């Protein structure tokens with residue numbers, strides 16, 4: 252029987268536009284789903300996207316997302332734009348009855364996320380917020396170990412998401428470094444991912460005590476001769492503007508289940524490229540993970556004889572590990588892009604009404620941004636903040 256075709260409108264042809272387009276093209280090559288996927292339209296704002304459309308196989312290019320999300324031939328709206336635009340796009344897509352994939356962080360504030368969740372609930376559409384690290388097989392396997400009780404009572408969570416890409420003081424004031432577009436610095440960008448993993452694996456936070464820091468307080472405006480990833484040359488006297496987001500954050504986190512933990516994030520940890528790291532310590536065992544070696548999970552089983560205890564490296568590339576049977580034989584490792592494909596498979600299953608509802612969704616996004624706002628408030632007011640204080 253012919254499968255139903257779902258038409259995708261991808262908004263944003265940047266880093267995530269590319270990662271998502273790749274995942275839409277791959278999902279039916281590796282997984283069995285109920286749907287065919289058609290890349291119908293790529294939506295941009297100012298940068299021409301005709302070459303992008305040709306490369307990834309989009310039928311059309313548009314520069315008007317408002318018109319596209321209302322089109323009756325669109326089934327899925329995929330939002331890959333900077334954070335400040337997520338809410339308006341997601342609410343409009345939900346009101347038009349579209350299923351929605353949206354990039355993280357969910358939105359600029361807890362209140363914005365609640366509006367997104369409410370609109371999606373009212374419309375009865377499936378939403379997926381792309382905290383993609385949940386869909387690393389090693390992380391999904393860690394979840395299994397926690398759920399099976401192999402770690403016992405959880406005492407500690409240590410999450411550290413470290414990068415180094417803006418250490419050059421001449422790196423320009425792109426949207427990532429302006430709170431009106433990004434919400435904040437690494438707390439929105441990276442701690443949101445780290446806290447998503449903490450919630451996924453051990454549960455919600457109750458309170459947080461945080462200190463944020465901005466090291467470089469003014470930067471060149473983009474296009475003012477500033478150094479960028481690709482253009483290393485610098486111009487003297489480039490016009491500068493103040494930075495209003497943090498460069499780094501350390502947070503002590505008290506969890507509802509009684510665990511005590513930490514979540515740190517920075518863009519100033521030299522040598523750390525995408526160092527998304529966590530450790531969980533429980534009464535019966537412990538796990539460690541670092542995305543820079545994403546196929547590996549380290550596990551210590553404290554129920555084994557003491558003389559034999561030690562962290563074992565589990566290469567999570569066997570067919571018995573989550574998602575892996577769709578990919579390669581054991582030992583043939585996977586990468587960043589596979590997490591997006593795994594996620595889109597789960598998203599299509601959710602649309603088909605198969606399996607558990609997909610998470611994280613916009614309600615999870617609201618819980619995450621509530622935590623993020625609590626971190627910001629704690630640092631600003633130099634005090635412990637209860638998550639429930641964020642309204």
Ligand SMILES: NC(=O)c1ccc[n+]([C@@H]2O[C@H](COP(=O)([O-])OP(=O)(O)OC[C@H]3O[C@@H](n4cnc5c(N)ncnc54)[C@H](O)[C@@H]3O)[C@@H](O)[C@H]2O)c1
Nearest residue numbers: 263264265266267294295296331332333334354355356381
């Ligand atoms: N899950 C992850 O691993 C991950 C990684 C990077 C970024 N992100 C998130 O993805 C989102 C986008 O980040 P990015 O790195 O792709 O940014 P980017 O700057 O590379 O791309 C954003 C694109 O959106 C386009 N755009 C902006 N406004 C638009 C509009 N109104 N209509 C149509 N197109 C518009 C821009 O032209 C640009 O091409 C952010 O929310 C970011 O936090 C997630």
